[in-house]
Amino acid sequence: MAQSPVSPKPIRLSSVLTIAAVIFVAAIAFAYTAGWLSPRRLTPEKLVAALAPPGGPALGHRRNHAKGICFTGTFEANGNGSALSKAEVFVRGQYPVLGRFNLATADPNAADAMVRVRGIGISITTPDGQEWRSAMIDAPIFPVSTPQAFYALLTASQSKDPDAMKKFIAANPGFLAFAGWAKSAPWTGSYAEERYNSLNSFLFVDESGVRHPIRWSLIPAATPVPISPEELAKRGPDFLEQEITQRVAASSQTWSLVVTVANPGDPIADPNKAWPPDRRTVDVGTLTVNQIEQERDGPCRDINFDPTVLPAGITTSEDPFPAARSAAYSRSYNARTAEESYYPRTATGAK
């Protein structure tokens, strides 16, 4: 029993302890949920930090796929996709597209010939107000099978331990299939000659509610012309941006959007595993790129091509990557948009 001198009522120690215990338990539960008590939890913060080169991230830029250029265009649906998904984007018609060609590097000033993987981000909006965003790359498979393995890859590739990559590959042998592609697949000299793949599996939901596990690819109309990285290097560090700007100015560039439907038993959850080549494909429409704009003042600059921004009729599957990418992209977006002053717009773009 404790007696407060200011209160006429007795203050029992047990009451004070009860209150303290309730508050303590609530605070601990909150701290646990926030990850403060779980230093090993793979957080978006850790994943994004692991993408940064040793000197730190390029402030104001995307934390990965940092070098890029904006485009606008259209997606013309041919109606064939409606058998698989009820999304309006597959109903025959033409819808506006905002996008970005990019290189998979954390360095916005990287020379084109130094970056093996190229990507595209697209956002298609439909009159019903819905939006489909996708970020795809030209590799046929993803380097690893899980977000944890991707973090391990980033960590190993920057490790001072000379055996780090060996250990990583021993634990993640699927990486060798990607490494084989990276080593032997021909390079091209144009963003317009690349095929871009979703890699991740999603579900198309049709009118009757049936879910179809699918992946998609953008297949270029332009014929790929192989070029060695040495030859590409000779053309200059920013050749790809100059080339696509001139090429699109001369004529619009197109890709077919082709959806591949999984068979039962195909690896839905693992983007490191390709599906057999005989799977049913459906050409659902044409992406046309009409105009190129520099990123600095361009419309794609402050857009997060979050692959989980999906219209009703497309949803995520058991593939764990879209969730991890969404979490990490959001972290990257919040960081770079807060660093606008490090990547200033040009005077004409300023208000």
Add this chain to the structure above:
Amino acid sequence: MTTIRTRFAAPQRLLHWLMAICILSMLFIGVGMVSTVAPKYLTLVQIHKPLGIAILVLALIRLGLRIFYGAPALPADLPEPIKLAAISSQYIFYALMIAMPLIGWAMLSAASYPVVLFGGVHLPSILPLNPRLHTLLWHAHYFLAFAFFAFILMHVAAILGHKLIRNDGIFETMAPVLTHDPSKRKTDLV
């Protein structure tokens, strides 16, 4: 001696406890989702947005009820600093309950994210794409969330103090059920 107090009206008590569950869930979902890359990230985000809008709607209804019904008077013997804390905490909670969902909505708008409630149901954008505003709103959303949780802890500590230490009837004004017959209280304390 304690004053026999009236209680908040039944709809007010119902909303208080319903919102307590919603808001605590919301804060835990919020800190949980930004700390994980696991598939539950998407599930949590998908709950966070419609729940936030539900809290906004409930808070506005509750504000209306508060204006309509008022509140039971505080005990006359309550020390002035505690009285001031009790009154200001109510303003703070109403401000946070209404501001947090609006800040979240505005923050998504300023980043040009579609504000999806469920399926094809979207809310309109309430701000144009603007990185500076997005940064401001995002920081506000983040720090106010922790402030909100801290205020809730203080609120719980205070109300338990009213119940367990002062037993002045304030707890009973919002209790979902009457925990004991107020007339017996005198014999407990004397």
